[in-house]
Amino acid sequence: MNLALWSAKTGLDAQNTQMAIIANNLANANTTGYKSQRAAFQDLMYQNIRQVGAQSTQNTQYSTGLTLGTGVRIVATETNYTQGSVTTTNGALDVAVNGRGFLQITMPDGTLAYTRDGSLTLDSQGNVVTASGYPLQPAVTVPVGTQSVTIGNDGVVTAVSASNKATQIGQIQLADFVNEQGLQPIGNNLAIESAASGTPQTGTPGANGLGTVQEGSLETSNVNTVTELVNMIECQRAYEMNSKAITTADQMLQYLTTNLS
């Protein structure tokens, strides 16, 4: 076991994982409501080869010790929950959450999931559903014969019937979490509650620090492509350096075996 080889190997592993995260961010640069992720690197434990202060002879001490680091690992992926920019789509059921909070979605198994993707549509029964067909919670059903639907900043959904009569047909509620970083992404622009996120605090949009909902708009992905590209270059070069370190350690060992045989 050669430590020089193995610590460089941990570097290759970590850069490889980082590249996967960058690629996922770039792939989702146009995903509505996507929040970018980043890798958190941490140095691995150190091996204490010689303790500082050990006796070098009976009367003298080593003034410095020797600790060897064993490489790096990715300790977490952090989701960056900064607001993405809001684009106007003019779709009547497109909503963007401006500020904190998530839309609540009922999953096919009855559990709740949370999303920032507000590209809502109607299903055949008039239920308001996400692009994947999952209904909003609390459910909103648009009655037959509705001419237009309006969603207010506070989440009140109003339908205008053929006789020009406006009726409130529902109320969109937002859920907020103490630690939104702790939400577990499950794909389909959805995330679910975890032990780390805490329990959801639901409320009316605009109240108690929750964001407002903006009709006719969608929140774009908050991936900054320039940052990601710079990260990608850096990641590639760091990968190359770690690979060079492995080659060098290999050459040293090779030199040893060829010269001492």
Next chain:
Amino acid sequence: MDRGLYVAMTGAKQIMQAQAVNNHNIANIDTVGFRADAVSFVSQPIYGAGYPTRVNAVASDAGTDFSPGVMQSTGRDLDVAVNGSGYIAVRGTDGKEAYTRAGDLRVNVDGNVTTASGLPVLSESGPLNIPPATTVTVGNDGTISVVPLGLAPDAISPSDRIKLVNPPAQTLQKGDDGLLRLKDGTTAPTDPGVSLTSGMLESSNVNAAQSLINMIELQRLYEFQVRSMNSSDQNEQTAEQLMSNNS
């Protein structure tokens, strides 16, 4: 028996360890707040009867490079970078106070402010704990202000303050977990002169070019050692031949 072989072997072994330290630095080129390790060699004469001809090399910590890393803007509220010298106090897994420059903080579900690896960040009076909040901001002096969950933004109030310290670099030592601690085992006092910048992270201070040059140099030095091991070997082979010719 030519003991020069052993002297060269010690040299090669120590250089391989130095290469491991260098590779560790390269592996941590993207670790936030990482401080590069340095290695130096100390000559270690072999005592005993006879002429003092043999001096082994012993690799030893030249300590840690405390020069600042590059500041990267991230825009995240809980990313903080220490301006100039100074450290953020955290509680290590051994329960003792330790110091780090890695400022990618987070708040867990219990309201504890932690580092990316989950170590609690300390305030003057123990682990930093904040109430459930919608917005968390970190001021220049480490004061954390929060808007409590369920309240309007004007309810913002200061909560607690991150303990920031600035002990002299020569009194600090890197532990097995990569955190810095005072060599004498005590804790450093809060230094009001240390300031933070929010929305920034300090990158690793590993210098890529320098690490590559070190790597090449160590490789060649290693080859020197192996060559001299080879020479010792050849000397002994020749001696062996002479002996067998004479008999």
